Amino acid sequence: MTDPHFERRNGELFMEQVALRQIAERFGTPCYVYSRAALTAAWHRYDRAFGARRHRIHYAVKANANLAVLDTLARLGSGFDIVSAGELARVLAVGGDPARIVFSGVGKTAAEMRAALDAGVGVFNVESPAELARLNEIAGQCGQAARVAIRVNPDVDAQTHPYISTGLTDNKFGVPMPEALTLYRRAAELAHIQVTGIACHIGSQITTLAPFIDALARVMVLVTQLAQEGIDIAHVDAGGGLGIRYQDETPPPVADYVAAVCLAIPERYEICIEPGRSICGPAGVLLTRVEYLKDTPTRRFAICDAAMTELIRPALYEAWHAVEVVQTPPASVAALEYDLVGPVCESADFLATARCLPLAPHALLSIMSAGAYGHVMASNYNARPRPPELVVDGEHIHLARPREALAALFAEEQLLPPDPR
Numbered sequence: 001m002t003d004p005h006f007e008r009r010n011g012e013l014f015m016e017q018v019a020l021r022q023i024a025e026r027f028g029t030p031c032y033v034y035s036r037a038a039l040t041a042a043w044h045r046y047d048r049a050f051g052a053r054r055h056r057i058h059y060a061v062k063a064n065a066n067l068a069v070l071d072t073l074a075r076l077g078s079g080f081d082i083v084s085a086g087e088l089a090r091v092l093a094v095g096g097d098p099a100r101i102v103f104s105g106v107g108k109t110a111a112e113m114r115a116a117l118d119a120g121v122g123v124f125n126v127e128s129p130a131e132l133a134r135l136n137e138i139a140g141q142c143g144q145a146a147r148v149a150i151r152v153n154p155d156v157d158a159q160t161h162p163y164i165s166t167g168l169t170d171n172k173f174g175v176p177m178p179e180a181l182t183l184y185r186r187a188a189e190l191a192h193i194q195v196t197g198i199a200c201h202i203g204s205q206i207t208t209l210a211p212f213i214d215a216l217a218r219v220m221v222l223v224t225q226l227a228q229e230g231i232d233i234a235h236v237d238a239g240g241g242l243g244i245r246y247q248d249e250t251p252p253p254v255a256d257y258v259a260a261v262c263l264a265i266p267e268r269y270e271i272c273i274e275p276g277r278s279i280c281g282p283a284g285v286l287l288t289r290v291e292y293l294k295d296t297p298t299r300r301f302a303i304c305d306a307a308m309t310e311l312i313r314p315a316l317y318e319a320w321h322a323v324e325v326v327q328t329p330p331a332s333v334a335a336l337e338y339d340l341v342g343p344v345c346e347s348a349d350f351l352a353t354a355r356c357l358p359l360a361p362h363a364l365l366s367i368m369s370a371g372a373y374g375h376v377m378a379s380n381y382n383a384r385p386r387p388p389e390l391v392v393d394g395e396h397i398h399l400a401r402p403r404e405a406l407a408a409l410f411a412e413e414q415l416l417p418p419d420p421r
């Protein structure tokens with residue numbers, strides 16, 4: 001635990017000034033807990049690193065869309081990166097400034113475009129010729145000119161950076177570089193499109209600077225070509241933020257990342273970034289209690305009350321999360337190797353495998369760095385209610401979202417009409 005917002009006091013794990021055990025006792029498990037101070041510090045790390053350089057930070061809502069999280073960031077003056085009308089509604093619900101919203105995503109529907117135009121979102125990051133044509137048509141119907149950046153796919157070389165898969169030509173994201181110039185020319189001629197920027201996002205959980213630098217170098221080549229044709233761009237959107245440390249990753253400091261971005265983009269362009277994971281990931285934990293310890297001839301299982309329904313990352317990406325016992329048990333409890341699994345009827349339902357932990361009966365565990373792509377990906381599979389979300393703020397505990405009630409899970413479902421006699 002290197003994050004200053006987490007600390008062990010007399011063997012008990014604290015988030016800011018609150019013992020996590022106290023939260024588990026009061027609100028039950030499983031539950032998500034976020035540190036307001038950690039969210040704030042992470043946002044400020046990006047913001048301050050830019051110094052006097054003109055910039056905008058658009059927090060990627062998809063990483064954690066809880067209103068209390070969005071509110072925390074909106075109060076700091078953050079903008080937002082959204083990928084759906086649902087995320088737009090959430091940002092508007094916390095009073096987020098529509099002019100500071102970027103609408104990303106490969107599959108914007110006509111209805112979503114209308115909602116975004118009505119709200120006055122700052123810019124659409126367009127990902128295909130068909131999307132550009134549709135946006136022009138709908139903006140025309142709305143009597144507007146939609147502000148547009150084209151998201152290009154810089155095809156960052158997989159040989160040099162094999163861990164990136166979303167910045168390559170053969171995936172669905174962005175417009176391939178060779179076609180981008182043509183699309184910009186078309187955009188410049190459309191009546192209801194106003195070209196304002198260029199965007200790229202090469203993937204998530206990137207923990208070295210080289211791919212970002214490579215991608216931006218390619219983007220700037222295109223920007224120069226555009227300028228020569230009289231297509232002037234005001235902002236360059238460098239995409240999502242840095243990866244974070246889950247296990248032994250060593251991402252560069254945010255200041256180094258921002259310095260590299262500032263160096264790659266000439267002064268006259270405003271810089272936008274869209275960090276998600278690095279803002280909210282380290283700020284959150286998932287608390288879960290061990291229900292049973294179960295030995296089999298080959299493995300030792302700790303069956304927890306959290307499952308892939310609460311945190312799907314291990315099942316989906318074989319993601320690794322650190323696990324901490326919330327209360328250090330007496331020395332008589334030996335540390336043994338466990339697979340931490342949930343109660344869901346799937347063999348992929350695990351939170352962590354082969355962890356050496358001293359587990360007393362009903363031990364309370366904290367799954368670390370679970371603030372990003374955690375609750376937002378939770379499901380009701382096995383008719384499990386989604387867990388509550390709490391925000392710790394100094395010594396205060398704020399219930400940001402209650403546990404779903406069982407009755408609410410099917411309250412809107414309807415029985416078939418009665419059978420005819």
Ligand SMILES: *Cc1c(COP(=O)(O)O)cnc(C)c1O
Pocket residue numbers: 060062063081104105201203204205239240241242274275276277278
């Ligand atoms: C997912 C995503 C982000 C956020 O990425 P993080 O790795 O969470 O910082 C930003 N921009 C776009 C377009 C995305 O798809």
